[in-house]
Structures are given as C-alpha cells and as structure tokens.
Amino acid sequence: MQETGEIDAVAARVYRLRVIHPTDTVEQISARAGITPQETLEAESRLSALGLLRPSPSGGQVAVSPETAADTLLAPMEQDILQRRIAMAATRARLHALSGDYLEARSMRSAKSSIEIVQGTDNARAVIDDLVRTCSESLDALVPGSGLGEVAVRAAISNDREMLERGVKMRSLFQHSARKNRAQVRHVAVLTDAGAQVRSTTVLPSRMAIYDRSCAVLPLDPERGGAGAAVIRDPTVLNFLQQLFEHYWDRALDFSEEEQRDGPEPNEVERDVLLLMAAGKKDEAIAHQLGMSPRSVSRIVARLMERLGAESRFQAGARAALNGWLSDD
Known part of the structure; x- marks a missing residue:
C-alpha cells in the first residue's frame, strides 16, 4: 500500500495517460495502463492529493502541470515560512536594540571596578x-x-x-x-x-x-x-x-619536546651550561659562548635547577659538583 502523495511508476503512468486522455473513464485508463481499476483509483488519489489531477466537469480527471500544482500545494507553506521569517526578524531587531545598552553597561561595570x-x-x-x-x-x-x-x-x-x-x-x-x-x-x-x-x-x-x-x-x-x-x-x-x-x-x-628531568647525569650541552654557571657566568654570557639563544639557556638552567632541587644558581653548582657532574672523568 503506497502512502498518500507518493509518486511511483504506476502513478506516473496514470498521470501521463490523464494528460493525453482527460475524459477517459477509470476502466479505460486501466486498460491503457495495463493495471486494475483499483490500482488506477489509488494512483489518481495520490495524484489528486498532490494537486496534479482535478475533476473535470465533463467527466474524468484533468491533469494539471507540475508547476501549477506546486504553486497551489506549497503556497500555504511558503506563506507560513514568510510569517516565521518576519517574526524572527522582528525578534532579532528587538534583541539587537539592546546592544547599545549592553555595551554601555559593560563599560560602566569595567570602570566601576577594575x-x-x-x-x-x-x-x-x-x-x-x-x-x-x-x-x-x-x-x-x-x-x-x-x-x-x-x-x-x-x-x-x-x-x-x-x-x-x-x-x-x-x-x-x-x-x-x-x-x-x-x-x-x-x-x-x-x-x-x-x-x-x-x-x-x-x-x-x-x-x-x-x-x-x-x-x-x-x-x-x-x-x-x-x-x-x-x-x-x-x-x-x-x-x-x-x-x-x-x-x-x-x-x-x-609540549612535544622530550622531557629530560629524570636522567642521572646531564647531557653534553647541560654539562657545558653547568660549568659556565659554576664559573659565575650569566645566561647571556653562556648563550654567547655556546652559540645559543638566551631563552634556550634560561630553560636549560631552570630544568637543571629543578633536577638538582636547587633554589639558586650557586646551590645548583654546588650540588652538581657533589654529584660529580663537573668533573672531567
């Protein structure tokens, strides 16, 4: 059983025959289409629901163009959509009308308390x-x-x-x-x-x-x-x-850089930085001597102090020496 308004092959065949033979009876259309009268009636019912067929005063069914049927069928929907759009636009306008008040109040709030x-x-x-x-x-x-x-x-x-x-x-x-x-x-x-x-x-x-x-x-x-x-x-x-x-x-x-905080000993670059730290060099001087950026040196120093549990550069140097990190062996 087809749903009302569905256009299948049978309905399409009946529609074509009604365009050609608008005054034919149901039996004649059935014979031309090679289907039963009941199938013809069901197809015509679906076509009528879509506005594609209209009763003819002289008998039979008159086929209506798809464009005319669409205009007739969809007009109420389009009218409803238009009314909804008008309502949405009005609501949006009412809300936007408060933008000035919002911005003014926000600026007053900021000025009142920093x-x-x-x-x-x-x-x-x-x-x-x-x-x-x-x-x-x-x-x-x-x-x-x-x-x-x-x-x-x-x-x-x-x-x-x-x-x-x-x-x-x-x-x-x-x-x-x-x-x-x-x-x-x-x-x-x-x-x-x-x-x-x-x-x-x-x-x-x-x-x-x-x-x-x-x-x-x-x-x-x-x-x-x-x-x-x-x-x-x-x-x-x-x-x-x-x-x-x-x-x-x-x-x-x-975030993607490998963390180096659990190693028992510093790597070669870290050891060079430690030696210069122990000599009293500042980050800028260490960076210049090792050909690195001051920021990179600062990050290495921070990691070394964290690994050593040191609160100052002097303490870091002392603990590194006690660990044997500054020896040549």
Missing part, C-alpha cells in the same frame, strides 16, 4: 564566553593539573579553532602530567596544527587566562569565595600576571 568578583559557575562561564567571543589579539593561558577531560576538550576545540581562525595568537601552558592525558594530547595536536603555541612545565601556580593583555580571569578559591571567578582589568595587577605567565612560559618545554 577587579570584579563573579559568583557562581554559570555566571563565570557567561563572562568567559563573552571574553572568548570578543578576544581579537591574544590569549595566554595557564592550565594546571593533568589537563582537560574528554567533555571539556570537545567543548574547547570549537572555541579554540574559531579564535585561531580569526587571528588570535594563542599560547597555552600545561603541566608535564598533561602529556599522559590522551584527550589533552589530542587537543594539543589540534591547537598546534591550527597555529597555537603549546608548552608544558613541572608546576603551575593557578589556572589563569589573559585576554588581549587587557583582562585576566582567575578562579576563586572554593574554600573561601566559593565557585566563580575574579575578572581583573587593573593595569598594575595585569602587568604582574603577564610577567608571571612569561616567567613560566620562558622556562617551559614545547
């Missing part, structure tokens, strides 16, 4: 979503812990790609433990392929995101302030937070 406390996870997420949407130049982020989970990664990838596509320079700093998180490793691969810079380090002080170097977001202490975020626009505090980010960034490894 450090804003946003209580509640949902409210904090709304603020962050707004910052992500309006970010146009840079995003520097510290992500402590073992990285994001599967759900968080899926949610982040879309926003990250959209930001990178519109030219935002993104730097993300994770802890080394995130390298063991498969979801996070996939996320990093997507970021780097899209042009982001990603590094990792041993310890990070807190989650932090700095948008366009003009606004930073820090999480509230759950034990003191509850869930939420601190939104910071104060230039002095922002400058400190940016320097804090650069401090950890300069001493971090590229």
Whole structure:
C-alpha cells in the first residue's frame, strides 16, 4: 500500500495517460495502463492529493502541470515560512536594540571596578564566553593539573579553532602530567596544527587566562569565595600576571619536546651550561659562548635547577659538583 502523495511508476503512468486522455473513464485508463481499476483509483488519489489531477466537469480527471500544482500545494507553506521569517526578524531587531545598552553597561561595570568578583559557575562561564567571543589579539593561558577531560576538550576545540581562525595568537601552558592525558594530547595536536603555541612545565601556580593583555580571569578559591571567578582589568595587577605567565612560559618545554628531568647525569650541552654557571657566568654570557639563544639557556638552567632541587644558581653548582657532574672523568 503506497502512502498518500507518493509518486511511483504506476502513478506516473496514470498521470501521463490523464494528460493525453482527460475524459477517459477509470476502466479505460486501466486498460491503457495495463493495471486494475483499483490500482488506477489509488494512483489518481495520490495524484489528486498532490494537486496534479482535478475533476473535470465533463467527466474524468484533468491533469494539471507540475508547476501549477506546486504553486497551489506549497503556497500555504511558503506563506507560513514568510510569517516565521518576519517574526524572527522582528525578534532579532528587538534583541539587537539592546546592544547599545549592553555595551554601555559593560563599560560602566569595567570602570566601576577594575577587579570584579563573579559568583557562581554559570555566571563565570557567561563572562568567559563573552571574553572568548570578543578576544581579537591574544590569549595566554595557564592550565594546571593533568589537563582537560574528554567533555571539556570537545567543548574547547570549537572555541579554540574559531579564535585561531580569526587571528588570535594563542599560547597555552600545561603541566608535564598533561602529556599522559590522551584527550589533552589530542587537543594539543589540534591547537598546534591550527597555529597555537603549546608548552608544558613541572608546576603551575593557578589556572589563569589573559585576554588581549587587557583582562585576566582567575578562579576563586572554593574554600573561601566559593565557585566563580575574579575578572581583573587593573593595569598594575595585569602587568604582574603577564610577567608571571612569561616567567613560566620562558622556562617551559614545547609540549612535544622530550622531557629530560629524570636522567642521572646531564647531557653534553647541560654539562657545558653547568660549568659556565659554576664559573659565575650569566645566561647571556653562556648563550654567547655556546652559540645559543638566551631563552634556550634560561630553560636549560631552570630544568637543571629543578633536577638538582636547587633554589639558586650557586646551590645548583654546588650540588652538581657533589654529584660529580663537573668533573672531567
């Protein structure tokens, strides 16, 4: 049994015959088509439902052109779509009319307090979503812990790609433990392929995101302030937070770079750096002598001090000597 309105081979054959023989009876059409009268009636019913057949005053069925049938059948639908579009446009216009109020209120909020406390996870997420949407130049982020989970990664990838596509320079700093998180490793691969810079380090002080170097977001202490975020626009505090980010960034490894912190002895380059450190050389002098960049030297020094558990360059040199790392043997 065919559904009403379906055009199969039988219905198409009946339609053609009705175009040629509009005054034929059902029996005559059946004979011409080689089908039973019942099949003819069912086909004509489907064609009539689509507006392709109309009763003829002189008997029989008159075939209507597909274009005319489509105009008649779809006119109510098109009218409904038009009305919906008009309603959507009116709603959009009413919402857009509030844009000026929103921007004015937002600027007043920023001017009123350079450090804003946003209580509640949902409210904090709304603020962050707004910052992500309006970010146009840079995003520097510290992500402590073992990285994001599967759900968080899926949610982040879309926003990250959209930001990178519109030219935002993104730097993300994770802890080394995130390298063991498969979801996070996939996320990093997507970021780097899209042009982001990603590094990792041993310890990070807190989650932090700095948008366009003009606004930073820090999480509230759950034990003191509850869930939420601190939104910071104060230039002095922002400058400190940016320097804090650069401090950890300069001493971090590229996320894909092999970590060298568990080896019992330094490699050749690290030993050369240790010898010059023990001689009292600064990073710039070491870099010049070894033909390296000062940033690379700073990162090697930071890794060596971490491996030695040293809090100063002098202490690192002393412990390296006690370990026999500076001997010629």
